[in-house]
Amino acid sequence: xxxxxxxxxxxxxxxxxxxxxxxxxxxxxxxxxxxxxxxxxxxxxxxxxxxxxxxxxxxxxxxxxxxxxxxxxxxxxxxxxxxxxxxxxxxxxxxxxxxxxxxxxxxxxx
Amino acid sequence: xxxxxxxxxxxxxxxxxxxxxxxxxxxxxxxxxxxxxxxxxxxxxxxxxxxxxxxxxxxxxxxxxxxxxxxxxxxxxxxxxxxxxxxxxxxxxxxxxxxxxxxxxxxxxxxx
Numbered sequence: 656x657x658x659x660x661x662x663x664x665x666x667x668x669x670x671x672x673x674x675x676x677x678x679x680x681x682x683x684x685x686x687x688x689x690x691x692x693x694x695x696x697x698x699x700x701x702x703x704x705x706x707x708x709x710x711x712x713x714x715x716x717x718x719x720x721x722x723x724x725x726x727x728x729x730x731x732x733x734x735x736x737x738x739x740x741x742x743x744x745x746x747x748x749x750x751x752x753x754x755x756x757x758x759x760x761x762x763x764x765x
Numbered sequence: 766x767x768x769x770x771x772x773x774x775x776x777x778x779x780x781x782x783x784x785x786x787x788x789x790x791x792x793x794x795x796x797x798x799x800x801x802x803x804x805x806x807x808x809x810x811x812x813x814x815x816x817x818x819x820x821x822x823x824x825x826x827x828x829x830x831x832x833x834x835x836x837x838x839x840x841x842x843x844x845x846x847x848x849x850x851x852x853x854x855x856x857x858x859x860x861x862x863x864x865x866x867x868x869x870x871x872x873x874x875x876x877x
Contacts, residue, residue, distance in 0.1 A: 697870075699868050700868070
């Protein structure tokens, strides 16, 4: 059974700092990875996905993948209070399904 | 562009009553469709997924069922609700050949 692990947090960072969210996965064969953001009371929103080793940048967000160590990270630069949310990591499973981690709650303090 | 709708947005139902939640997708054909439940403060639990009309796979045995009567319509049902059925119900879709899933706004169900 594939597993995806995330620290539940809460992770608290001051406004303007870099927030680093981590996710480890059990299946060494996983090829793609997804990050979702979920505001309190709202549905998850896809914000990043990464398929290959290294970094992928999109605005203030950077996804980092290290397949050898089986972890994927999401960095948020210049964190804003509006980034306060729960961030979910997901990896594909057979049949087009995704396995989600429990999520890490991020709190950005003004 | 594609959009996904769910209704109702909130629902309060007594124990033992029936349930019907609906999800529709616009702007795409033959999507994969998914029903998830998220209990308060918990992660996402996949309940059902469908790769086509009438094709439903159940992930967790329970008193819920799902149906897909049309290509872009997915319905979650129950004949008799339990207290433990309370939660945030999310419908999601993906293209048939991709893993990225996109979620609807969700239905918050409270069973009393």
